[in-house]
Amino acid sequence: MDETILRVPSPEDLFRTSRRTEEQPWTASRPPAGEMARVLGTTPRRIVTEISGSSIAHWKHGELHDVVEPMKDHVIMTYIGTMQRLERRTGKTLASGTARPGAVTIIPSGTSSRWDIGGAVNVLQLYLPHAVLERVAAEADTAGSAPLLERTGHLDPTTSRLLMSAVDVLDGSEALDALFRQQLAELLAARILSVHTGAPASYQPASGGLSPTALRRAIERLRSDSDTDLSLAALAADAHLSRFHFCRAFKQSTGLSPHAWLRQHRLAQASTLLRDTDEPVVSIAVALGYGSQSAFGAAFRRLTGETPSEWRRRAR
Known part of the structure; x- marks a missing residue:
């Protein structure tokens, strides 16, 4: 992963006030990472805040012996x-x-503890507003709301793998990666409700796939080359479903999640342009919405095992 450090506020500025920058579209009056920045004495290497208010941050910090004051969001x-x-x-x-x-x-949000950590830590953190947790519980037809449990180095490979999947989407194609991060926050919220609350959530299965009309609208939106809103909220609203049930129904209809479908669509577009045109790779990356040629190349290689240039030479 590229180790370029984003232009982020100092710990003092993060703690005292919110700044809105191109890289960090803060949505809350107090930045979600503010207290962490104060305690850790550093800034996150990367941080992305989604329209739902959920944020994902990548930190590297040294030893810690301090009190973490109550935070607004679950961490x-x-x-x-x-x-x-x-x-x-x-x-x-x-x-x-x-x-x-x-x-x-x-x-859990609102809790305060003293932490003692003796050495360096490389960590990914999800800041999850309680409102998101409540909404996912309601959309999943979960009755009641059990308290979120405190965990300290608790072995949970499933939740860990879900959160680790964010590493590759803190940069890259804005629409594609933003959609993935939104789905990731939804999945993590469902997982947290299932195994890290006082009572496991029992989810009701979706009754079926999308109707032909709803599926056609969703695919038209995902295929759009304009500035069409590709958020889960917009896709679900078109289908008159909650985000939770839209994702379930879309996968039942297509065999893929919305993010995976869009990823394959972008790959097909890239493959066609690489094979049938002489457009430079950087131009293709820009046309497909990637922030840089390197981000496009990394995404293409993850899916095909080859760089765009290697694939082009072989395809021709």
Whole structure:
């Protein structure tokens, strides 16, 4: 992953006020990473805030011996290549665990703890507004709302893998990656409700796929080359469904999630342009909505095993 550091505010500015920048479209009056920036004494390497208010941030920080004050959002985190002992004191309660691949830590909103971490940590954090959690529970027909459980280095490979999948979409194609991050936040919220609350959520299965009309509208929106809104909210609204049930029904109809369908569509477009035109790779990347040639190349290689130039030479 490209280690370029985004232009982000200082820890003091993050803590005291919200700034809106091109890279960081903050949606709340207080930035979701503000308290973390103050405690960790650094800024996130990358951070993306979605229209729902959920944010994903990538941090690298050193040892920590400080109190994390109550945060507005729930924080769910997992670790990249890290092996560190964690201690968390809440009142008279001491919890300990290990920051390691496959483990997650959860800080419910409004809680405060003292943390002691003895060395460097490489971590991904999801800031999940409680309103998103409540909405997903309602859309999944989950009755009641159990408290979110505190977790400290808790082994949960499924949740960890879901959050780790955000690593490759903090940069790149704006529409494609934004759609994936929105779906990711929905999936993580459902997973959290299922295994990290006082009572597991029981979800009701979708009754079937999209109607032919709804499916046609969704595909037309996803295929659009204009500035059409590709958010889950817009796609679901066209189908008159909640986002939760739209994703389920779309996959039943196509065999793919909206993000996977759009990814394959973009790949097909790229393949046609690479094979049938002499357009430079950088021009194709721009035409398909990628922020840079390197981001397009990385996405293309993940799907085909070849760089765009290698694929073009072989296809011809």
